[in-house]
Amino acid sequence: MKIAKNTVVTVHYKLSDAQNNLLEDGQEPIVYLHGGYDDTLPALEKALDGKEIGYKTMIQVEPEEAFGEYDPLLVRVEDRELFPTPLEVGMQFEGIPENADPTENPAIYVVTDIADGKVILDGNHPLAGIALRFELTVTDVRAATDKEIERGYVNDPDGLDEDDEGDGQFRSLLLH
DSSP states (O other): OOOOTTEEEEEEEEEEETTOOEEEOOSSOEEEETTTSSSSOHHHHHHHTTOOTTOEEEEEEOGGGTTOOOOGGGEEEEEGGGSOSSOOTTOEEEEOOTTOOTTSOOEEEEEEEEETTEEEEEOSOTTTTOOEEEEEEEEEEEEOOHHHHHHTSOOOTTOOOTTOSOOOSOEEOOOO
């Protein structure tokens, strides 16, 4: 089966920066719904469209086609007392960027430093501003289910739907 719209694609990958420094070794494959569902980077979809199981390639994706340029306006300094205890570097919070339209989706902010009663938060994607090299190997292609097409993403392998409770990955805090 060839990769086309409404197929579920499994790709093993290695991710490096433009200097070939390994960023991710791809222990878990990328599994996505192909066909413009924003389930993966458009550059990856373009490189894999029409390919079959066993296809291998290496592509470089510039920041503007990946996770965007680094935006210093997404770095925030907040008072420590606004946050729960315990608080650690690496924790994630949801918030609306300053001067953003309140109807926009909130950003995910990562705590990057805690010092002198202040918390430094960064709303940039960790790979923002970096040209990325993907080594890709297609390991599976199948027809998407009707439910996957309707929802626009691949079914969770653990059987949890987006509406299910219990994710627990992010703590929420509305930043003013």
